[in-house]
Amino acid sequence: MKRAILAGVMALFSFAALADDGIGRYQALAIPQTAGTVAARSILFLDTRDGHVWEWRSAPITDNNARGEGFTYIGRLIPGDAPTQLAPQAGIGKCFTFNGKQFCE
Amino acid sequence: MRLLLYCGALIVACLGLGLDAVGATLDELKGLSIEVNWDRSSIFGGVSRPVPQNGKIQIYVGLNGHIFEYNHLQQFDGQRSYSSINTPDKAISSTMPSGLVVMHAWTVEGGKLQLVAPLKEGFSVTSIAVDPVKMTCAYEYADRPDPQTGRVVTIHPTTGAPFQVMSRTSGSYTCSVRRGNIFASDQ
Numbered sequence: 001m002k003r004a005i006l007a008g009v010m011a012l013f014s015f016a017a018l019a020d021d022g023i024g025r026y027q028a029l030a031i032p033q034t035a036g037t038v039a040a041r042s043i044l045f046l047d048t049r050d051g052h053v054w055e056w057r058s059a060p061i062t063d064n065n066a067r068g069e070g071f072t073y074i075g076r077l078i079p080g081d082a083p084t085q086l087a088p089q090a091g092i093g094k095c096f097t098f099n100g101k102q103f104c105e
Numbered sequence: 106m107r108l109l110l111y112c113g114a115l116i117v118a119c120l121g122l123g124l125d126a127v128g129a130t131l132d133e134l135k136g137l138s139i140e141v142n143w144d145r146s147s148i149f150g151g152v153s154r155p156v157p158q159n160g161k162i163q164i165y166v167g168l169n170g171h172i173f174e175y176n177h178l179q180q181f182d183g184q185r186s187y188s189s190i191n192t193p194d195k196a197i198s199s200t201m202p203s204g205l206v207v208m209h210a211w212t213v214e215g216g217k218l219q220l221v222a223p224l225k226e227g228f229s230v231t232s233i234a235v236d237p238v239k240m241t242c243a244y245e246y247a248d249r250p251d252p253q254t255g256r257v258v259t260i261h262p263t264t265g266a267p268f269q270v271m272s273r274t275s276g277s278y279t280c281s282v283r284r285g286n287i288f289a290s291d292q
Contacts, residue, residue: 057151057266
């Protein structure tokens with residue numbers, strides 16, 4: 001089922017890319033695994049027009065054959081002085097409340 | 106004889122108080138440095154096996170009450186570190202080289218130094234109980250679920266991808282206290 005959904009999403013990306021400019025609006029970038037680790041496999045999807053980045057991640061197979069995979073929204077890259085500058089994270093405020101006590105910057 | 110009994114009772118009372126003195130006020134912590142090295146295992150939703158994590162916290166409580174902190178977290182596929190200077194009960198945001206922002210605040214609660222950090226959902230609470238007389242300390246970490254969702258969702262230390270915390274298993278830790286500034290080069 002998950003693979004079917006993934007295939008559907010990939011197809012949507014492909015059609016969107018075809019309908020956009022020459023390089024395609026959505027680009028996929030496979031993140032190579034480090035040799036000798038059990039790191040999860042992941043592919044980054046970049047929206048070249050608006051800077052949104054998603055990650056498709058597949059966790060290693062375990063003894064019970066359970067596998068965790070899915071898409072996660074990472075954030076938004078913005079033009080800036082430094083390369084790969086991320087836009088401020090959504091939800092980061094100037095204050096937070098814990099145990100009835102407010103902490104502000 | 107009565108004087109001896111009185112003195113004896115006084116000594117016993119003082120010793121008793123000393124055993125219970127695990128807490129400290131901020132004033133008692135001024136001029137002290139604390140270092141904690143910890144490890145634990147975390148189970149995240151969508152990740153098929155427990156993730157071993159370890160970290161280091163170094164703090165110096167300045168004579169003017171400022172808290173100087175170095176905080177490092179490492180797991181098999183990523184790490185993050187930050188340094189900050191802050192005053193108690195005040196929030197501060199530290200930006201990682203990756204662009205991720207970690208917000209946190211130090212406070213003194215029940216005689217313990219507490220580091221509170223809002224997660225994507227819920228809070229992480231690091232408590233360090235310092236005995237400034239014996240120069241010992243104890244470390245404790247706990248997640249506090251989001252009151253609305255009942256979940257704890259943290260972010261990957263490098264990518265910022267959200268992961269729901271299903272459970273944590275505390276490992277071992279070392280905690281040490283000493284006088285002076287741990288960050289000073291001449292210490």
